[in-house]
Amino acid sequence: MNETIRNILERRSIRAYRPEQIKDEERDIILQAAMHAPSAMGKQPWHFTVIQRKDIIDAISEGVKKAAINRNIPGLKERVLEPGFHALYAAPTAIIISGDKTSKFVYADCAAAAENILIAAQSLGIGTCFIAMTDIFFSTEEGRKFAREIGIPECYEPIYTVAVGYKACDAPQPAPRKENAVTILRQGDGSVFVAFQKNH
């Protein structure tokens, strides 16, 4: 197994971060990785807002909390009311990936960029967590206003957020992979439906 595949397999969602900031050169190479994701028709329909200010990161968490309470989302409301809740795990850096929603495959493009951030960071020993939950804030009127205030260009909307920082915890064990997630159809097999492969 090579180093790249090892990084892919060993990446975990990290939910506790040390307060010190990552290095600028680490941040910048992670952003380069993000921007080298594939995109449909090469449109690169994304914008990255890198937030390295605790006040803004905390404000996003508060926005998520308020939105979850106001919208009374079952399960989520209880979670945001837990002591110490922080939607971005108080990471020192948050990268908001915004997309041009007129671009047909913008969710795929932005998620591929997010995955590149996760893997590049892992290769540098930096923790990340892919957070989709911020959407419940950014989809509100207040959240949309906030997005403009932090400089997200007019034609882009926040789609995903990635928390980034040095890990303050060991990487958790991976959850077991789902069984029967793969069907393989091989040349020469007689029938169309051939095999389930059990994935440990």
Next chain:
Amino acid sequence: MNETIRNILERRSIRAYRPEQIKDEERDIILQAAMHAPSAMGKQPWHFTVIQRKDIIDAISEGVKKAAINRNIPGLKERVLEPGFHALYAAPTAIIISGDKTSKFVYADCAAAAENILIAAQSLGIGTCFIAMTDIFFSTEEGRKFAREIGIPECYEPIYTVAVGYKACDAPQPAPRKENAVTILRQGDGSVFVAFQKNH
């Protein structure tokens, strides 16, 4: 720059493949990488159909061609009628990533899995192309029937397809990255909106 980041930056969409099949162990490690993508709430709402049969791969291309013509999609119709058109570039392997559309972030989850396939393959010297266009076939009645015939489980729908194989061409140069794709908000900066970073 480490090997992982180099693989992320050097990955390109490959549109010509050698006919010989990739090795089973290459295919299986690529699938492991796919299944180790993050997913919202750890749901792993995906199914992978690995097609290594030319007849089925060609049938998908024909399905895309027919759908593009029937639906008279501007731009696309002309493209599918070009001589030698193949929606999957006649790759020896195609991986259909299907998702459980009742899972809220299924597009993100499946795209992250796709990106892992691309990067893992790149690290093995194997070419890939992330193809969203197959959707125009699989979203038809005929396409849905086809999906069942090739063993995609009932609660999953094809979302993305990845062409996989040994490269029959040099990797193309990357398109220039979009300028002004990043805003950085740094601790200690006075204003909220701080900087555009020009990305070469």
